[in-house]
Amino acid sequence: MSTLAPKGLQDVVANESSICFIDGGKGILSYRGIDIHELAQKSTFEETTFLLWNGTLPTAAELNDFSHQLAAARQLPDDIITFLRNIPKTASPMEVLRTAVSLLSIYDPDEKSVQHSANVRKSFRLTAQIAMIVAVFDRIRKGKEIVRPDTSLSHAGNFLWMLNGEKPTETATKALDVALILHADHELNASTFAARVIAATLSDMHSAITGAIGALKGPLHGGANEAVMHLLYDIDKAGDDPVEHVRAMLANKEKISGFGHRVYTTEDPRATHLRRMSEDLGKDANPKWYEMSRKIEIFVKDEKKLNANVDFYSASTYTTLGINIDLFTPIFAISRIAGWCAHVIEQHDDNRLIRPRADYTGPAYPAPYVPVAQRAAQTRPLDSEHSA
Amino acid sequence: MSTLAPKGLQDVVANESSICFIDGGKGILSYRGIDIHELAQKSTFEETTFLLWNGTLPTAAELNDFSHQLAAARQLPDDIITFLRNIPKTASPMEVLRTAVSLLSIYDPDEKSVQHSANVRKSFRLTAQIAMIVAVFDRIRKGKEIVRPDTSLSHAGNFLWMLNGEKPTETATKALDVALILHADHELNASTFAARVIAATLSDMHSAITGAIGALKGPLHGGANEAVMHLLYDIDKAGDDPVEHVRAMLANKEKISGFGHRVYTTEDPRATHLRRMSEDLGKDANPKWYEMSRKIEIFVKDEKKLNANVDFYSASTYTTLGINIDLFTPIFAISRIAGWCAHVIEQHDDNRLIRPRADYTGPAYPAPYVPVAQRAAQTRPLDSEHSA
Numbered sequence: 001m002s003t004l005a006p007k008g009l010q011d012v013v014a015n016e017s018s019i020c021f022i023d024g025g026k027g028i029l030s031y032r033g034i035d036i037h038e039l040a041q042k043s044t045f046e047e048t049t050f051l052l053w054n055g056t057l058p059t060a061a062e063l064n065d066f067s068h069q070l071a072a073a074r075q076l077p078d079d080i081i082t083f084l085r086n087i088p089k090t091a092s093p094m095e096v097l098r099t100a101v102s103l104l105s106i107y108d109p110d111e112k113s114v115q116h117s118a119n120v121r122k123s124f125r126l127t128a129q130i131a132m133i134v135a136v137f138d139r140i141r142k143g144k145e146i147v148r149p150d151t152s153l154s155h156a157g158n159f160l161w162m163l164n165g166e167k168p169t170e171t172a173t174k175a176l177d178v179a180l181i182l183h184a185d186h187e188l189n190a191s192t193f194a195a196r197v198i199a200a201t202l203s204d205m206h207s208a209i210t211g212a213i214g215a216l217k218g219p220l221h222g223g224a225n226e227a228v229m230h231l232l233y234d235i236d237k238a239g240d241d242p243v244e245h246v247r248a249m250l251a252n253k254e255k256i257s258g259f260g261h262r263v264y265t266t267e268d269p270r271a272t273h274l275r276r277m278s279e280d281l282g283k284d285a286n287p288k289w290y291e292m293s294r295k296i297e298i299f300v301k302d303e304k305k306l307n308a309n310v311d312f313y314s315a316s317t318y319t320t321l322g323i324n325i326d327l328f329t330p331i332f333a334i335s336r337i338a339g340w341c342a343h344v345i346e347q348h349d350d351n352r353l354i355r356p357r358a359d360y361t362g363p364a365y366p367a368p369y370v371p372v373a374q375r376a377a378q379t380r381p382l383d384s385e386h387s388a
Numbered sequence: 389m390s391t392l393a394p395k396g397l398q399d400v401v402a403n404e405s406s407i408c409f410i411d412g413g414k415g416i417l418s419y420r421g422i423d424i425h426e427l428a429q430k431s432t433f434e435e436t437t438f439l440l441w442n443g444t445l446p447t448a449a450e451l452n453d454f455s456h457q458l459a460a461a462r463q464l465p466d467d468i469i470t471f472l473r474n475i476p477k478t479a480s481p482m483e484v485l486r487t488a489v490s491l492l493s494i495y496d497p498d499e500k501s502v503q504h505s506a507n508v509r510k511s512f513r514l515t516a517q518i519a520m521i522v523a524v525f526d527r528i529r530k531g532k533e534i535v536r537p538d539t540s541l542s543h544a545g546n547f548l549w550m551l552n553g554e555k556p557t558e559t560a561t562k563a564l565d566v567a568l569i570l571h572a573d574h575e576l577n578a579s580t581f582a583a584r585v586i587a588a589t590l591s592d593m594h595s596a597i598t599g600a601i602g603a604l605k606g607p608l609h610g611g612a613n614e615a616v617m618h619l620l621y622d623i624d625k626a627g628d629d630p631v632e633h634v635r636a637m638l639a640n641k642e643k644i645s646g647f648g649h650r651v652y653t654t655e656d657p658r659a660t661h662l663r664r665m666s667e668d669l670g671k672d673a674n675p676k677w678y679e680m681s682r683k684i685e686i687f688v689k690d691e692k693k694l695n696a697n698v699d700f701y702s703a704s705t706y707t708t709l710g711i712n713i714d715l716f717t718p719i720f721a722i723s724r725i726a727g728w729c730a731h732v733i734e735q736h737d738d739n740r741l742i743r744p745r746a747d748y749t750g751p752a753y754p755a756p757y758v759p760v761a762q763r764a765a766q767t768r769p770l771d772s773e774h775s776a
Binding site: 016 | 594606760
């Protein structure tokens, strides 16, 4: 057996992949070799998703076909709608999304197959359905009518339409589309790695995506932009100066969410575009959140040499788009499903079970099986917690 | 960045753990240092679960208290029962279990907390509830009345009671109890590793367990004992000699499920006890499946030098217990939940995000963003599959 890997498998190269290239030191992110700056400026979520699933950019005919297929997949079984109507309205959208995606497998004709073509069909359905589930549940919990999908709209446009029941502006659609491109893949991030570990047992795509949603839900992953927005709200509510508020937090050794990244030692290339989106949207509507964010960014960079990451400006961007804070992580999922699907397809196309080993640190083997009457009382972890 | 790890992270030591010690070369499996042979012969599922969660064996008072807590946790919210009644009866039990566990989080008062004490409370509930969900859904799909839990029975006994609506024999209860002990943990197997990857984002226990169930569902993991039973049924139906049937399969280069293991190079120590269980149960009822299995085991060992693994004799054991083939993997989950919970607790008690890297093998960076009108047609993976 080899030696213990760094904690959290930091910098351990777990598998080969042709999907996403990152150079953290140089601040490079690319999908299939194409720089994220190019894609953010010139591509669409549909085209980027085609790229992630197929390896190269589509021809005009392919893109047209792909966009139609994705729009045509905007269908939810009646049972899923019933399920979303019956679930407690207090449920968190991520719990609802995780459960609904798991439930969807029961209605998917390709459920068990791990063949390339079946996986692609499921990818179309899941990508379309995840956006719909988020919008439909939000309408239901707010006591609003469910909005029927509009196949004439883009993926980003249709989501905003189904969420708000109003045709979105071009700026809003563009801002969300860019956010979806930027979040669509990020190599072996925790949720994608979870999806691959699950898929590698030759379990089905719905199982892998359900697990990925569970991982994304964690505060160290998808939950980070929610924490950024809570900070902005706290500052706003207290009427504090943003810089002084953050200075006090740093003095208190509190973590400022939205800064630094395991992989990037320079600026997160995605932050650049979200900063611009946040600023552009602010100009159209309310510049408050952008301006507050910008002041904090400059201060934290000066003070701690930490760069804003993808989460930092997505908070003000989404809020300025009028999106509820507890939908930030679901929107991350609406985008990342493109990458998750690409990785599950790649895993199944050349599979090997992912099964590492642990370094055992417990009682020495063989520890005796002492008969129950002879066992001495032990201090248990919970005893100290209970008495604290 | 370090060099590429072996495919599937084979033999990569991903983290420290004090839960399970395995020496694959010597055929040793132990929980908290205590040999699995000792536990299989002397312990119960309740005591073994205490051991996994707390690190040492319980005193008599602790064991009594623990068993009562686990029995008292045999409760499902009414909404879960309604959900199980409404789900299509054709759904596979693993899809139902994965979805129901995800749904349960919405009703769990400790949902978000990753504190040790909250995780232990959730572990009691999930361990009790997973067994109930499997039994309740099986009753519903067969058009039978749901059986109320009996808190006077052991975990194994209560499951058989709720599944069959008859008080189980001592031999049956004992056989299932031993099977639950044997499957309760196995270090960083794929489902447990998936649970830890999910938990390491500080996501909640229900997310981690939902993902683990998804991983266990795969044919390379929990699904293997189902494949063993399908083989036994095929042989029986054809009226073939078991050895000649398997000889023909090997000549055909077909894989025989239930043999060999990534970790063990000698006999899987769990197989020893399941072989005995299968034999004992066969004596009471129908020895056919045991005898057929034994012949195959001896032949494959002679012919291929491959040892039977945990899945091989669990197939005949469960079938002789009258359990449906599509409940084999759910029963694995009913046991492995003990280990999953122990690993999620351990992960959350000393957490670090699990986020490895990939070795990029795609188009060289920077690949150009060619405008759509200038893109050449490419051969797509699906084209060849479609034309095949």
